[in-house]
Amino acid sequence: MTTMTEAEQLGERGGQHGDILVEVKNLQMYFPVTAGIIFQRAVAQIKAVDDVSFFVRKGETLGLVGESGCGKTTTGRCILQLYKPTGGQVMFDGQEITGMSTRQMRVMRRQMQVIFQDPYSSLNPRMTAGNIIGEPLIVHGLVNSKEEYRERVAELLQNVGLNPYMADRFPHEFSGGQRQRIGVARALSVDPSFIVCDEPVSALDVSIQAQIVNLLEDLQEQFDLTYLFIAHDLSVVRHISNRVAVMYLGHIVEIADRNEIYQNPMHPYTRALLSAVPIPDPVIDAQRERILLSGEVPSPLNPPSGCVFHPRCPIAIDSCTSVTPELREVDSGHWAACIQSPGYGAY
Amino acid sequence: MATLLEVKDLRTHFFTFEGVVKAVDGVSYEVEEGETLGLVGESGCGKSVSALSLMRLIPDPPGKIVSGELLFEGEDILKIDMDDMRRIRGAKMSMVFQEPMTSLNPVLTLERQLSETLQLHRGMSREESRNEAVDLLARVGIPDAERRVKQYPHQFSGGMRQRVMIAMALSCNPRLIIADEPTTALDVTIQAQILELMKSLTNEFGVSLIIITHNLGVVARYADRMNIMYAGKIIERGTAREVYSNPRHPYTVGLLKSVPRLDLPRRAKLDPIEGQPPDLINLPQGCSFRDRCRWAVDKCATDAPVLELVNDGHWSACWRSEDLGASALDFLPDLDEIGAATNGSAAVEESEEEN
Numbered sequence A: 001m002t003t004m005t006e007a008e009q010l011g012e013r014g015g016q017h018g019d020i021l022v023e024v025k026n027l028q029m030y031f032p033v034t035a036g037i038i039f040q041r042a043v044a045q046i047k048a049v050d051d052v053s054f055f056v057r058k059g060e061t062l063g064l065v066g067e068s069g070c071g072k073t074t075t076g077r078c079i080l081q082l083y084k085p086t087g088g089q090v091m092f093d094g095q096e097i098t099g100m101s102t103r104q105m106r107v108m109r110r111q112m113q114v115i116f117q118d119p120y121s122s123l124n125p126r127m128t129a130g131n132i133i134g135e136p137l138i139v140h141g142l143v144n145s146k147e148e149y150r151e152r153v154a155e156l157l158q159n160v161g162l163n164p165y166m167a168d169r170f171p172h173e174f175s176g177g178q179r180q181r182i183g184v185a186r187a188l189s190v191d192p193s194f195i196v197c198d199e200p201v202s203a204l205d206v207s208i209q210a211q212i213v214n215l216l217e218d219l220q221e222q223f224d225l226t227y228l229f230i231a232h233d234l235s236v237v238r239h240i241s242n243r244v245a246v247m248y249l250g251h252i253v254e255i256a257d258r259n260e261i262y263q264n265p266m267h268p269y270t271r272a273l274l275s276a277v278p279i280p281d282p283v284i285d286a287q288r289e290r291i292l293l294s295g296e297v298p299s300p301l302n303p304p305s306g307c308v309f310h311p312r313c314p315i316a317i318d319s320c321t322s323v324t325p326e327l328r329e330v331d332s333g334h335w336a337a338c339i340q341s342p343g344y345g346a347y
Numbered sequence B: 001m002a003t004l005l006e007v008k009d010l011r012t013h014f015f016t017f018e019g020v021v022k023a024v025d026g027v028s029y030e031v032e033e034g035e036t037l038g039l040v041g042e043s044g045c046g047k048s049v050s051a052l053s054l055m056r057l058i059p060d061p062p063g064k065i066v067s068g069e070l071l072f073e074g075e076d077i078l079k080i081d082m083d084d085m086r087r088i089r090g091a092k093m094s095m096v097f098q099e100p101m102t103s104l105n106p107v108l109t110l111e112r113q114l115s116e117t118l119q120l121h122r123g124m125s126r127e128e129s130r131n132e133a134v135d136l137l138a139r140v141g142i143p144d145a146e147r148r149v150k151q152y153p154h155q156f157s158g159g160m161r162q163r164v165m166i167a168m169a170l171s172c173n174p175r176l177i178i179a180d181e182p183t184t185a186l187d188v189t190i191q192a193q194i195l196e197l198m199k200s201l202t203n204e205f206g207v208s209l210i211i212i213t214h215n216l217g218v219v220a221r222y223a224d225r226m227n228i229m230y231a232g233k234i235i236e237r238g239t240a241r242e243v244y245s246n247p248r249h250p251y252t253v254g255l256l257k258s259v260p261r262l263d264l265p266r267r268a269k270l271d272p273i274e275g276q277p278p279d280l281i282n283l284p285q286g287c288s289f290r291d292r293c294r295w296a297v298d299k300c301a302t303d304a305p306v307l308e309l310v311n312d313g314h315w316s317a318c319w320r321s322e323d324l325g326a327s328a329l330d331f332l333p334d335l336d337e338i339g340a341a342t343n344g345s346a347a348v349e350e351s352e353e354e355n
Helices: A003-016 A072-079 A102-108 A131-137 A146-159 A164-168 A176-188 A206-223 A232-240 A258-263 A268-276 A282-287 B047-054 B082-086 B108-120 B126-139 B158-170 B188-205 B216-222 B240-246 B250-258 B298-302 B333-343 B344-354
Strands: A021-037 A042-058 A062-064 A087-092 A112-115 A194-198 A225-233 A243-248 A250-255 A330-333 A335-337 B002-013 B021-030 B036-040 B062-073 B091-098 B175-178 B209-215 B223-229 B232-238 B308-311 B313-314
Touching: A003 B232, A021 A072, A021 A225, A042 A072, A042 A087, A042 A225, A042 A250, A062 A072, A062 A232, A072 A087, A072 A194, A072 A225, A087 A164, A112 A176, A131 A146, A131 A164, A131 A176, A146 A164, A146 A176, A164 B082, A176 A206, A206 A232, A206 B250, A225 A232, A243 A258, A243 A268, A250 A258, A250 A268, A282 B216, A282 B240, B021 B036, B021 B047, B021 B232, B036 B047, B036 B216, B047 B062, B047 B175, B047 B209, B047 B232, B091 B158, B108 B126, B108 B158, B126 B158, B158 B175, B158 B188, B175 B188, B188 B209, B188 B216, B209 B216, B223 B240, B232 B240, B232 B250
Parallel strands: A062 A225, A062 A243, A112 A194, A194 A225, B036 B209, B036 B223, B091 B175, B175 B209
Antiparallel strands: A021 A042, A021 A087, A243 A250, A250 A335, A330 A335, B002 B021, B002 B062, B223 B232, B232 B313, B308 B313
16 A cells, blocks of 8 residues: 555545545455365355445444344454455555555554454453453553553553452453453553444343443543444444444445434335334334334345345335345435435436 | 233242352242233343243252242142143143254254154144144244255244244143243344234234243333343333333333333433342342432331332332332423334324224
């Protein structure tokens, strides 16, 4: 990457969307399905992520929702280069990070961190909480003395609402919510600007979920963080995100501002997803529209032709089986990939 | 409606090296015939253990039903011997487990697994049970049942496996089905399918259903009455309508306030319940929720509250349930505002048609 292209891109970004921190262009991630005992040969491809493009602005939270297997976690991992994407580009702060060497990437990772879903399996059971949080400080050479190390770990623990004396405890001595706080502190330790939150509250109890969501919001404000918030719980995503992207079978089917997507969903899948969420109030819930989707998510090994959603779509027409809809801006800042959505235009 | 099951002062304790875990500590409730009862609580509150106790499936040791009565169709099933219990379990009372991935036997075809209960409890021949298995699969909405019945669990998706579990639970025309977190492992659109299926089948056959879940939305949509559990005890009970609109226990209020809701305007901040659930080995004296409670008074530290009637058919175990009036849920706006906030006018039109 030369300074020339960087400057070009900076110019372009400034002109088009303002402050974009992460940009994903036509991202593809295909996993090979192999056969054979010694000589493994690819017999098929699982298209986990297929031609996905979006951007995340500085300081905002982009929610990424979808059902299991839709490719939302894979997308997050591709951004962090934990997987090497099959095709497409990931730009971070104007630099292309796809194709960076491992060494270059290690430096980049100070900027981009991840919080994992399962607070039970994502922490090393043999390390103390302090060492889990402090390890990145040593790896990235961010502290010069033991004294500084200890102070920083104590500070991080306080940032996430834990007591500094807990640094010597092991993960099994913490509850689920507290473990997730350790995971958050570990991500914060290198002072990143971007954090991929991969289902950070899904494994937690309702009363604890709200604690972690509030913590993430407070930290965002305090440290000027940008989040990609991956989740399947639509109500949590609406609460925390500025904009929301909905994924289905490796494709983004709709992106819009938080209020827009919940009040005026354009894609039939988004509508079905929203209507499937039961509201904790029997009176109001009984009044809501319900779209019960038939069938299940098809296999990404052999996705349907045309629009991948057409076999389950309640409003599918003949063209849906042949035309692959692209993500188009159907309204200001509202993107949808459905040929029948108003404002989509000719197909 | 007649009472099908009456649970009286059930106590299930686990005797571990660290001490006695009082997983279920004095729980009493009734299940009416044909009703859907929700049992709500967070992990470790004892909701699953109370369900396993009904089936007498508590691993012993370390677990033990210490005391209580389980009157099922008038008979105390804690007193009968295991042979008689086996005749009830699976026949009159059956269970749908949380994990459709692990609760089916991976090395047997569905035909084998479905016909086993049929042969055992309904005395069917092989031929009969095979045909019945196909019928059952078709009834729970599995296409091509004739061919699918010869397949193994790994050839089914999660939602399909849960359908198989439901078919199995229904196979002997039970009086009561206990569904322990039946949809927790499933996606929202599949969750909706499975719950609609369970609701319609239980209505069709007049089966009573106990849904155990931590999802407040699921209970709101599908349960007639609900019990809310905390630290091994039921702390609030009532019809779903009543409990959601007029909660009288601080824990229920806290739960309802801590979840973000799609139908309401977004709140600036969520309102969590601070702190952690208590350790079931060293339960504090008095009310076990008091450390996390905003309404706690001195009395809560010394005397444990018991369920008391606060309204018609509505019970709460809180010393201050009277003080928790309408203001407890003050974040809820007027109904007019809710109408404006829900997803557009199309939704309203559609729902009118449904009604």
